Amino acid sequence: MMKWVFAGLLFFSLVFGIINGDVAAVSDAALSEAANAVTLCLTLCAVICLWSGIMRVAQTSGLANLLAKAFKPVLVRLFKGINPNGKAIGFIVLNITANLLGLGNASTPFGIAAMRELEKEEGVLNPERATNNMVLFVVINTASLQLIPTTAAAIRLKHGSAAPMEILPVVWICSLAAVTVAVTIAKLLGSRGKRHCQTVKPADGGAK
Amino acid sequence: MRVSDFAVPVIFVFVLIFGLCKKTDVFSEFTHGVKEGLHTVYDVFPALFALVLSVGMFRASGGLALISALLSPVTDFLGFPGEVTPLVIMRPFSGSGSVAIFESVLGQTGADSFAGRVASVILGSSETTFYVIAVYFAATKVRKTRHALPAALAGDLTLFILSGLLVGLWFY
Numbered sequence: 364m365m366k367w368v369f370a371g372l373l374f375f376s377l378v379f380g381i382i383n384g385d386v387a388a389v390s391d392a393a394l395s396e397a398a399n400a401v402t403l404c405l406t407l408c409a410v411i412c413l414w415s416g417i418m419r420v421a422q423t424s425g426l427a428n429l430l431a432k433a434f435k436p437v438l439v440r441l442f443k444g445i446n447p448n449g450k451a452i453g454f455i456v457l458n459i460t461a462n463l464l465g466l467g468n469a470s471t472p473f474g475i476a477a478m479r480e481l482e483k484e485e486g487v488l489n490p491e492r493a494t495n496n497m498v499l500f501v502v503i504n505t506a507s508l509q510l511i512p513t514t515a516a517a518i519r520l521k522h523g524s525a526a527p528m529e530i531l532p533v534v535w536i537c538s539l540a541a542v543t544v545a546v547t548i549a550k551l552l553g554s555r556g557k558r559h560c561q562t563v564k565p566a567d568g569g570a571k
Numbered sequence: 572m573r574v575s576d577f578a579v580p581v582i583f584v585f586v587l588i589f590g591l592c593k594k595t596d597v598f599s600e601f602t603h604g605v606k607e608g609l610h611t612v613y614d615v616f617p618a619l620f621a622l623v624l625s626v627g628m629f630r631a632s633g634g635l636a637l638i639s640a641l642l643s644p645v646t647d648f649l650g651f652p653g654e655v656t657p658l659v660i661m662r663p664f665s666g667s668g669s670v671a672i673f674e675s676v677l678g679q680t681g682a683d684s685f686a687g688r689v690a691s692v693i694l695g696s697s698e699t700t701f702y703v704i705a706v707y708f709a710a711t712k713v714r715k716t717r718h719a720l721p722a723a724l725a726g727d728l729t730l731f732i733l734s735g736l737l738v739g740l741w742f743y
Contacts, residue, residue, distance in 0.1 A: 365618070379629075380633075385631075392630070393624065393628055396628060399623060399674070400620040400627075403674055404612060407615075408608070411612055412608035413608075415611065416601040416602065416604035416608065417601070417604070423600045424595040424597075424600075426586060426590070426593075467611070478708070478711050479711065482711045482713070486711065486712070490712040492713065492715045493708065493711075493715060493719060500707075501708065505723035505727075506698060514670060514695075515694040516691075518670070518674055518682075519687070522687070525683055528576070528578060529742075531578055532741065533737050534691075534692050535696075537733050540733055541697070541727065541730040541733075544725055545725055548718070549718060552718035553717075
């Protein structure tokens with residue numbers, strides 16, 4: 364898909380450049396934006412290295428695991444009918460902790476492992492159909508749980524923000540609202556599907 | 572002095588002291604993490620370069636402004652800054668693409684303007700929705716993703732609408 368975005372943007376920049384009679388600006392932008400891309404990466408490099416360093420310490424010292432332990436009871440309740448001692452919930456907890464800490468490299472492998480384990484635990488009867496817990500887990504991952512928006516802060520600094528982190532409280536409120544709405548809708552739509560075609564597990568039927 | 576002034580140094584100190592208490596070699600682990608960070612940047616650089624270049628040229632041609640103008644009846648009604656509209660469109664599809672557009676928006680409006688702050692909040696509190704759904708379900712045999720997409724998009728929509736309102740309430 365990215366090839367269409369890339370080619371499309373370049374194609375239309377020529378078209379609009381001609382329409383607006385300012386092809387020179389588009390031409391100038393080619394070189395200045397290439398230089399800008401390098402500057403941007405250096406700015407991001409600084410912030411990413413800084414946080415990777417700190418978060419690596421949090422991971423190896425066991426702080427991340429401690430956080431994971433604290434979250435587990437909440438998550439066991441959220442994922443209805445999940446085996447509380449199974450592998451799936453273990454990976455879900457690790458994935459969500461990694462997301463909170465902004466460990467992008469770690470969270471995706473944990474997330475994929477969690478999906479595979481959910482499939483083994485719940486998807487045996489109808490492997491082509493996503494289970495409610497799979498949907499819920501993916502939906503949580505489409506919301507941003509990251510506590511410190513490092514990329515946004517780095518680019519704000521590059522553009523001379525007086526306080527790059529001043530957006531923090533608003534980011535937290537917005538993230539929380541978005542994930543709450545997404546989870547609520549996933550739960551509502553999930554329970555509607557259940558009445559029609561849920562095949563197993565009478566134990567968790569009906570609720571919410 | 573605000574909460575946001577404390578967040579960063581407090582996290583640094585807390586993590587390092589916790590590490591020392593657990594007898595972790597905090598220096599070598601930190602430098603190890605820096606190395607991993609360098610690899611991350613190395614990996615994203617080519618895509619980011621391509622997108623910053625193409626978004627930058629597209630903006631210079633007047634294309635981004637045109638998209639904002641076309642959707643301005645909706646965004647004006649919501650009190651949403653029009654300059655940020657292209658970011659909202661790109662956000663669910665591509666991470667590098669949204670960083671490129673974010674960079675372009677801040678270049679145009681400044682980081683501490685209303686539009687700059689709204690864009691910052693959006694980039695900081697959303698994810699690449701379509702990409703996440705594709706990658707996670709691709710790991711399984713699932714073909715019917717059921718209500719995953721509508722629920723995820725409802726979350727994104729909530730965020731886009733709230734970002735403008737809350738930035739207005741918080742800063743102005």
